Amino acid sequence: MQDITKTARQIAGSPEDHLDEIHLFTSAWAAMKAARGQGFNPSRLRAAHLIDSPAPSPEPTQQTLDRVAQKAREIIDAKGYQPKRRHVA
Numbered sequence: 001m002q003d004i005t006k007t008a009r010q011i012a013g014s015p016e017d018h019l020d021e022i023h024l025f026t027s028a029w030a031a032m033k034a035a036r037g038q039g040f041n042p043s044r045l046r047a048a049h050l051i052d053s054p055a056p057s058p059e060p061t062q063q064t065l066d067r068v069a070q071k072a073r074e075i076i077d078a079k080g081y082q083p084k085r086r087h088v089a
Contacts, residue, residue: 008032 011018011028018025026042033040076083 004031005035008035 008028008031011025012032015025018028030040030042
């Protein structure tokens with residue numbers, strides 16, 4: 001069982017090498033899950049999802065700061081706090 005799990009880890013760890021052999025990748029994933037006493041739905045597993053998952057687009061810094069400041073102002077108003085200076089939030 002140890003050899004099977006080791007081989008399964010090698011296959012699942014490099015899905016780009018097994019894109020043409022989806023059954024092999026799925027079997028390796030099943031072996032790893034079975035070793036942990038878990039099951040899985042093979043229709044939800046694709047090697048391409050592990051390789052080509054799109055990265056989240058970065059939000060511009062100013063947009064992030066504006067969004068966080070607005071949320072902080074909403075919380076301050078909701079709790080009834082009185083900031084000493086308006087530029088605090």
